[in-house]
Amino acid sequence: MNSVVCTLFEGHYHYGLAALTNSLYQQGYRGVIYAGYRGALPEWAAAATENLSPCWPGSQTFEVAEGLQIHFLPVEVNYHLTNYKPDFMLRLWSGPAKDTQGMVYFDPDIVVKCKWKFYDKWITRGVALVHEVIANDMPSSHPLRLEWQEVIARIGKKNNRELRSYINAGFCGLTSNHKEFLKLWSTIISTAVEHYGLDSKTFIPFDRTHIFHGADQDALNIAAMCCECPISEIGPDGMDFINGGWTMSHAVGSPKPWKKKFLLSALKGNPPSLAERAFWLNVAGPIICHGKQEVRVKRASILVSAFIGRFYRRY
Incomplete structure (x- = not known):
């Protein structure tokens, strides 16, 4: 079509x-x-x-x-x-x-x-x-x-x-x-x-x-x-508001994934969402607007934040 x-x-x-x-x-x-x-x-x-x-x-x-x-x-x-x-x-x-x-x-x-x-x-x-x-x-x-x-x-x-x-x-x-x-x-x-x-x-x-x-x-x-x-x-x-999704990820709310400080958020009991993770998996091109070092740091902070979220989460 x-x-x-x-x-x-x-x-x-x-x-x-x-x-x-x-x-x-x-x-x-x-x-x-x-x-x-x-x-x-x-x-x-x-x-x-x-x-x-x-x-x-x-x-x-x-x-x-x-x-x-x-x-x-x-x-x-x-x-x-x-x-x-x-x-x-x-x-x-x-x-x-x-x-x-x-x-x-x-x-x-x-x-x-x-x-x-x-x-x-x-x-x-x-x-x-x-x-x-x-x-x-x-x-x-x-x-x-x-x-x-x-x-x-x-x-x-x-x-x-x-x-x-x-x-x-x-x-x-x-x-x-x-x-x-x-x-x-x-x-x-x-x-x-x-x-x-x-x-x-x-x-x-x-x-x-x-x-x-x-x-x-x-x-x-x-x-x-x-x-x-x-x-x-x-x-x-x-x-991706709940687990099991496969069509799209929507990063609702604030701050947006490109502004969020993931480690600080995790220490407050808010681990990274599915949509936030998906955003940082889609920054490598063909459009490049984040430096390689920034991308590495963000992805690493998401992994650490997700690990923190396994033990400490605000409900």
Whole structure:
């Protein structure tokens, strides 16, 4: 299938983009990565050249390796990038990726662990989604789901499926036949702004009692409830939130793996996570943005920290 990858980043998250790109390359992905960004390009992309495509003024192209490119696309929106995901993907499909059959979005703190051909096939089964930390954690009778049904009614839709788990918005893959899902996701975010007091510039604007605690993620979950296209879900193992995963690793929370001091964290009872280990396994190329000595030290500190974690862990 003719598929592309996309992501959004700013600031130090370029380290995550580099590891994501490396992991995709190692797992057989060849093609284009569309990286929407704010601010300056990372130093490792200094060789990027101006892309004269009229579809996205100011874009630049970086040749990662044979068969793999990153198109850096400047994004000029005044709200948090996480709330821009569906609009970004729709803009890609109406512009530089208009002839693409499939599109997969990854947050820039994810690395891919399995062969790309799995993703290519997965998205043909429906909108590809992954559950949050705990499986079966949000039954159809959950009070927030009942409130979300009011949002669904407000936008003139109906609840088409009884979901039992909360979905993470760091990943979403689909074919062009299912763009309805992105339009719905975008509409719900706009509805949250217009009718539910959402400040779109804020990542987590409210506490969990609010109907839109995590704006883009709650909106994605509502879209999954009421979209007419099929969806295909993997449990929390799909992002290495629990053991047994093999598709991707998602380094949620803070600090990010490229900033974390692993030994200090282990001494506080927090051993390295699966996603943190996976990040440092994907920094050796083809994009190089960490020195060899730094990589050796980080990997050694992860091993020692994991050993400490066998005896001392905060629960």
